[in-house]
Amino acid sequence: MITIIERAYAKINLTLDVRNKRADGYHEIESVMQTVSLHDDIYIRIGTGNPWELTCTDEQIPTDCSNHAWKAAEVFFRAMESDPDGLDISITKRIPSQAGMGGGSADAAAVLRALNGHYGKPFSDSELAKLAEQVGSDVPFCVLGGTKVARGRGEILECLPPMPPCWIVICKPDFSCSTPALYRQIDETVIAHRPNFSAMYAAMEIQDLRKIGENLCNVFDALAETKHPEIEQFKETAISNGALGAQMTGSGSALFAIFDSQEKAQRILQELQKDYEAVFICNPV
Ligand code: C5P
Numbered sequence: 001m002i003t004i005i006e007r008a009y010a011k012i013n014l015t016l017d018v019r020n021k022r023a024d025g026y027h028e029i030e031s032v033m034q035t036v037s038l039h040d041d042i043y044i045r046i047g048t049g050n051p052w053e054l055t056c057t058d059e060q061i062p063t064d065c066s067n068h069a070w071k072a073a074e075v076f077f078r079a080m081e082s083d084p085d086g087l088d089i090s091i092t093k094r095i096p097s098q099a100g101m102g103g104g105s106a107d108a109a110a111v112l113r114a115l116n117g118h119y120g121k122p123f124s125d126s127e128l129a130k131l132a133e134q135v136g137s138d139v140p141f142c143v144l145g146g147t148k149v150a151r152g153r154g155e156i157l158e159c160l161p162p163m164p165p166c167w168i169v170i171c172k173p174d175f176s177c178s179t180p181a182l183y184r185q186i187d188e189t190v191i192a193h194r195p196n197f198s199a200m201y202a203a204m205e206i207q208d209l210r211k212i213g214e215n216l217c218n219v220f221d222a223l224a225e226t227k228h229p230e231i232e233q234f235k236e237t238a239i240s241n242g243a244l245g246a247q248m249t250g251s252g253s254a255l256f257a258i259f260d261s262q263e264k265a266q267r268i269l270q271e272l273q274k275d276y277e278a279v280f281i282c283n284p285v
Helices: 070-080 105-118 125-132 139-144 179-188 197-205 208-213 217-228 232-239 262-273
Strands: 002-022 029-047 052-057 087-092 145-152 154-160 165-172 245-248 257-260 276-281
Touching: 002 105, 002 139, 002 179, 002 197, 002 217, 029 105, 029 165, 029 197, 029 217, 029 276, 070 105, 070 125, 070 154, 105 125, 105 139, 125 139, 139 145, 139 154, 145 197, 154 165, 165 262, 197 208, 208 257, 217 232, 217 245, 232 245, 232 257, 232 262, 257 262, 262 276
Parallel strands: 052 087
Antiparallel strands: 002 029, 029 087, 029 145, 145 154, 165 257, 165 276, 245 257
């Protein structure tokens, strides 16, 4: 029996704007999203002849049908109108959970890509991204990856010029933020500072990392900061150590900082490792 292996890359939100709440309960968003090299590894065995099984190196992650990777496999085989006669998914976790890095979504997207590849690409990339909508709002982006602007509830995707090469330091503090709670809270908040999408687009187009750093903006960042002063501390430390920009990703609680020099990124990585367990250095992919 063959084992398919697929990387599940994390994402960060370079910008995240939340607009009106829709009738279906989701919010209209506009977000510049970027895939980064930090990744989980997904191993899939098809046709085990046994009931479906999912295992994960992180014991906190659910291993039943509530796991997005499991859901993605269900969605895939439903669309294929076929039964794999047993499936085994094994996840080596590196992307921190409840971090706003799309960890569960990345795993789900990797399952969709891996299965699609195995069966000779019955679905085009855009058809696969459409299937991904059934699993979660961030899954279509994770299927396609790269540098994209996401609109709608996250499923309307448009390619942007790629982010220039750089080093991204990521730190996941011990606290976590609830995504639905932050979305609820934002409905009752007057948002003082919103991302400037045109400025971010222009910065990507001219490959200006400094301008990309200046235009980082996440509307959840200010909300979370009122509760967690650690966020502001991280940003101050990052900027004073040469970061071109720093903020929270998605609905948190992971924080990231962008550097144009590996040395500077390594230096702050070592600083942060004194206080935090989950600290990573990665690149855009
Ligand atoms: O789609 P997903 O399951 O990832 O969304 C998790 C929760 O985040 C939703 O139930 C909703 O409360 C909130 N959400 C939202 N608007 C979006 C995406 C997510 O309100 N565009």
